[in-house]
Amino acid sequence: MPINLLKQWRVIAQSFRIQWLQIAEYKENFVFDVSSRVIGFLVFWFMWQSILGNTDIPGWDLPGLLVLAGFQNITMSMMLIFIYGVTKIRHMITSGELDNYLARPVVPWVPVVVQNGYFAFSGVLLGLALLVLAWSSFGLQINPFIALTILLLIIVGMGIAFCFALIVASLSFWLGKNDLFDDIFWGIYEFDQYPTTIFPGAIQLILAFTIPFMLLETLPAILLIGRAPEIVGVQWLGAGVLVLIVDAWIANQIWKRGVKKYEAFG
Amino acid sequence: MPAAIVVKNLTKEFEVPAEGKTGVVATLLRKNKKIRAIDRVSLAIQEGEILGYIGPNGGGKSTTIKLLTGILTPTQGEATVIGFTPWKERSEYTRHIGVVFGQKSLLNWDVAPVESFRLYKEIYEMDEATYAARIHYLAKLFTIEQFMHTPTRKLSLGQRMRCELVAALLHKPRVLFLDEPTIGLDAIAKQKMREAIREVNRKEKTTIILTTHDMNDIEELASRIMILDKGKIIYEGDLDKMKNEFAQEHKIVFEPNRVKDEKKFAQFIEKYDAEQSGRFYTLVFNSKTIKPKRVLDELFDLCDLEGFEVFAPTLEEVIREIYAHQPA
Numbered sequence: 321m322p323i324n325l326l327k328q329w330r331v332i333a334q335s336f337r338i339q340w341l342q343i344a345e346y347k348e349n350f351v352f353d354v355s356s357r358v359i360g361f362l363v364f365w366f367m368w369q370s371i372l373g374n375t376d377i378p379g380w381d382l383p384g385l386l387v388l389a390g391f392q393n394i395t396m397s398m399m400l401i402f403i404y405g406v407t408k409i410r411h412m413i414t415s416g417e418l419d420n421y422l423a424r425p426v427v428p429w430v431p432v433v434v435q436n437g438y439f440a441f442s443g444v445l446l447g448l449a450l451l452v453l454a455w456s457s458f459g460l461q462i463n464p465f466i467a468l469t470i471l472l473l474i475i476v477g478m479g480i481a482f483c484f485a486l487i488v489a490s491l492s493f494w495l496g497k498n499d500l501f502d503d504i505f506w507g508i509y510e511f512d513q514y515p516t517t518i519f520p521g522a523i524q525l526i527l528a529f530t531i532p533f534m535l536l537e538t539l540p541a542i543l544l545i546g547r548a549p550e551i552v553g554v555q556w557l558g559a560g561v562l563v564l565i566v567d568a569w570i571a572n573q574i575w576k577r578g579v580k581k582y583e584a585f586g
Numbered sequence: 587m588p589a590a591i592v593v594k595n596l597t598k599e600f601e602v603p604a605e606g607k608t609g610v611v612a613t614l615l616r617k618n619k620k621i622r623a624i625d626r627v628s629l630a631i632q633e634g635e636i637l638g639y640i641g642p643n644g645g646g647k648s649t650t651i652k653l654l655t656g657i658l659t660p661t662q663g664e665a666t667v668i669g670f671t672p673w674k675e676r677s678e679y680t681r682h683i684g685v686v687f688g689q690k691s692l693l694n695w696d697v698a699p700v701e702s703f704r705l706y707k708e709i710y711e712m713d714e715a716t717y718a719a720r721i722h723y724l725a726k727l728f729t730i731e732q733f734m735h736t737p738t739r740k741l742s743l744g745q746r747m748r749c750e751l752v753a754a755l756l757h758k759p760r761v762l763f764l765d766e767p768t769i770g771l772d773a774i775a776k777q778k779m780r781e782a783i784r785e786v787n788r789k790e791k792t793t794i795i796l797t798t799h800d801m802n803d804i805e806e807l808a809s810r811i812m813i814l815d816k817g818k819i820i821y822e823g824d825l826d827k828m829k830n831e832f833a834q835e836h837k838i839v840f841e842p843n844r845v846k847d848e849k850k851f852a853q854f855i856e857k858y859d860a861e862q863s864g865r866f867y868t869l870v871f872n873s874k875t876i877k878p879k880r881v882l883d884e885l886f887d888l889c890d891l892e893g894f895e896v897f898a899p900t901l902e903e904v905i906r907e908i909y910a911h912q913p914a
Contacts, residue, residue: 331705334701422656
């Protein structure tokens with residue numbers, strides 16, 4: 321699967337272009353999107369101010385949470401690229417619309433996911449703005465090694481999250497209508513509101529194999545505010561790569577078997 | 587000419603819920619049963635041929651197309667299309683075929699068709715020069731230059747379908763599968779599309795399988811037809827042969843002006859069991875037993891006519907006739 325992805329990078333690039341043109345086609349919707357993200361952040365921020373005013377969460381103060389909010393906005397916005405796309409795949413499997421992509425020399429989910437996903441550009445911008453704000457207000461521990469580690473953690477985390485989404489979506493080949501992913505995703509999403517370090521180890525482990533908020537948000541924030549040595553980031557990255565390899569293999573096997581089972585209704 | 591497509595005993599079964607009780611619990615416990623959408627279909631299509639593949643809804647036409655494009659895997663049987671087994675060599679095979687599903691768009695709804703063309707350019711790994719030359723040729727042939735930069739959702743159905751065909755032909759496929767490409771189009775749009783398809787077939791020797799409910803598509807494009815019903819091929823042959831074999835019931839409608847011999851005219855009417863409606867008579871006869879010209883000669887001897895018209899059966903009627911001859 322990764323080899324196919326590399327071969328088809330031009331397909332991905334053009335699919336992204338189409339997605340951007342779609343956003344540009346509905347400019348007003350883009351403005352609404354930016355507004356809703358700012359409101360979302362303010363809700364998050366006031367909630368944590370209230371909680372931290374009354375309780376004590378070990379290792380986390382408002383500057384740390386500001387960095388966490390930055391990574392939350394960036395990664396959740398980027399995840400929307402495939403969350404909507406994967407939802408579309410499930411629909412296409414059951415409605416038979418996958419036909420058009422199966423009849424072409426392309427890994428069908430590549431153009432479907434990229435074109436139908438939604439790159440929440442506004443969320444990424446807001447996330448970056450929060451990180452810059454935290455850096456200028458409180459000072460952050462940033463060096464090239466940490467920056468690279470964070471970048472790789474986010475890429476690997478995205479890969480794990482995508483593979484998990486594809487595995488669950490591929491079950492539609494057998495189940496037909498399949499809302500499992502929505503149920504799981506929005507259930508797990510609740511964890512996104514908090515630093516994953518506040519949960520027991522077992523829950524952190526489950527999150528590492530599904531939507532790895534630890535790799536995507538908590539760990540980058542911890543590294544950036546200097547609450548853990550750099551080696552912790554590297555250890556988690558190594559574990560994440562192993563999980564990604566296993567998840568990618570499983571996703572590929574299930575997808576390939578699913579395509580043989582595809583019944584192209586409609 | 588070598589065969590482009592060879593199919594032997596192709597069978598496809600689907601699982602559907604078995605009929606039974608319709609209660610809340612009963613439907614949850616209901617088991618599935620297997621139905622055969624395609625039942626041991628065998629066919630051969632020559633390179634450059636246009637085959638009309640027709641039949642009623644649910645007859646198995648689209649399933650055949652999906653099997654031959656590699657979308658579906660058959661339950662049993664074999665198929666070779668330009669040397670490939672579609673469902674086994676899908677990624678390489680699909681570089682050489684084009685597909686248009688009349689009811690499933692190849693184009694992104696919110697952006698201009700040209701953006702979708704560019705996506706297909708990347709999918710088929712076309713270089714910039716080849717793409718530019720090809721899009722120039724196809725845009726002219728299908729007359730889409732005026733609107734290919736307009737968002738797809740703002741196009742009429744006819745304009746969109748022409749763009750769909752351009753998307754399917756961009757990489758110069760050797761085989762083109764057209765699944766109801768003219769569905770919902772007006773007469774002018776259909777005609778433009780047929781002319782362009784004919785041109786592509788003539789110039790590029792593209793093998794085409796066409797499924798349609800529009801008999802004019804078949805008459806104008808197909809050199810040979812296959813009729814599929816309940817998953818089985820019930821007729822295969824050229825169009826003229828089929829008409830000769832099954833198009834036997836002719837009809838003459840005439841309006842007499844002056845009857846020369848009332849008695850003989852009455853006998854003529856009785857002989858052909860003609861129906862009268864006002865000043866018009868309609869008579870139906872089998873052209874295998876009596877030629878239309880002989881009936882007309884008889885009529886001219888008996889009366890002067892104000893007007894008349896001879897109706898040969900339409901293709902739809904012929905196909906109905908073929909269905910009627912099938913064992914239940």
